[in-house]
Amino acid sequence: MIEINNxxxxxxxxxxxxxxxxxxxxxxxxxxxxxxxxxxSTTIRVLLGILQATKGQAKVFGMDAWKDAVEIHKRIAYVPxxxxxxxxxxxxxxxxxxxxxxxxxxxxLRQRLIKDFNLDPTKKCRTYSKGNRQKVALVxxxxxxxxxxxxxxxxxxxxxxxxxxxxxxxxxxxxxxxxVFLSSHIxxxxxxxxxxxxxxxxxxxxxxxxxxxxxxxxxxVMKVATERAIEGLDSLPGVFDVAQDGDYTTFNIxxxxxxxxxxxxxxxxxxxxxxxxxxxxxxxxxxxSKAN
Numbered sequence: 001m002i003e004i005n006n007x008x009x010x011x012x013x014x015x016x017x018x019x020x021x022x023x024x025x026x027x028x029x030x031x032x033x034x035x036x037x038x039x040x041s042t043t044i045r046v047l048l049g050i051l052q053a054t055k056g057q058a059k060v061f062g063m064d065a066w067k068d069a070v071e072i073h074k075r076i077a078y079v080p081x082x083x084x085x086x087x088x089x090x091x092x093x094x095x096x097x098x099x100x101x102x103x104x105x106x107x108x109l110r111q112r113l114i115k116d117f118n119l120d121p122t123k124k125c126r127t128y129s130k131g132n133r134q135k136v137a138l139v140x141x142x143x144x145x146x147x148x149x150x151x152x153x154x155x156x157x158x159x160x161x162x163x164x165x166x167x168x169x170x171x172x173x174x175x176x177x178x179x180v181f182l183s184s185h186i187x188x189x190x191x192x193x194x195x196x197x198x199x200x201x202x203x204x205x206x207x208x209x210x211x212x213x214x215x216x217x218x219x220x221v222m223k224v225a226t227e228r229a230i231e232g233l234d235s236l237p238g239v240f241d242v243a244q245d246g247d248y249t250t251f252n253i254x255x256x257x258x259x260x261x262x263x264x265x266x267x268x269x270x271x272x273x274x275x276x277x278x279x280x281x282x283x284x285x286x287x288x289s290k291a292n
Contacts, residue, residue, distance in 0.1 A: 227269030
């Protein structure tokens with residue numbers, strides 16, 4: 001559904017995107033993460049045909065994102081992180097306007113989404129909070145019947161209950177075979193929803209893969225209580241950051257050395273052991289700490 005090949009975007013002497021490559025398959029939810037200024041929104045604007053790439057090519061549905069933007073927009077729904085609406089229209093009128101632009105209107109789905117998002121569609125948009133403006137945009141998007149959803153920090157301003165509703169809507173679209181390109185800072189959201197993750201830093205793709213593939217490249221956290229003090233742990237290959245936490249010894253391990261490390265630790269009478277893969281937030285911070 002999306003194919004970005006060697007795309008670079010310059011603004012004068014500043015390089016916002018530097019030779020990036022990404023793909024999104026049908027029925028896939030792809031998370032695009034990075035700090036402010038990393039290049040996420042620039043990538044999305046290239047995909048939407050708002051910006052033209054300086055070099056390289058971005059394709060959506062096999063069509064050129066710049067030259068064929070009008071045709072592409074007939075099949076996509078876009079929700080930005082800060083929605084501006086017509087102040088004198090009601091939320092319901094805005095939803096109807098966007099959905100009717102596509103020439104089809106599923107009123108049952110519209111009503112269900114309004115109820116799920118706990119939105120009052122009769123109020124004027126000028127009275128809405130930021131969270132309610134996001135709800136209007138999300139209802140309009142998910143009621144549109146689009147084939148591809150491009151969502152740039154879409155849950156900004158939503159409370160946790162509404163974030164859950166959003167996640168259910170994304171999974172519903174995925175089950176229908178739709179594609180979702182999601183930029184998010186909410187790591188639990190990404191972990192629950194996404195099939196693959198792309199990390200961007202300073203306009204360059206740092207890593208792309210499934211969560212499991214990314215975790216394979218990182219260290220697990222081990223927490224062990226033993227009958228006797230563990231000796232020689234610091235000198236083992238693949239062991240990092242050994243510390244004592246009460247009765248527990250905590251340390252990070254390279255997953256490739258797990259067998260040898262467990263064999264060594266077991267000699268000291270293991271009473272309790274906990275092991276956890278890093279969260280997506282840990283992965284994110286690991287990549288960005290390298291840049292500092």
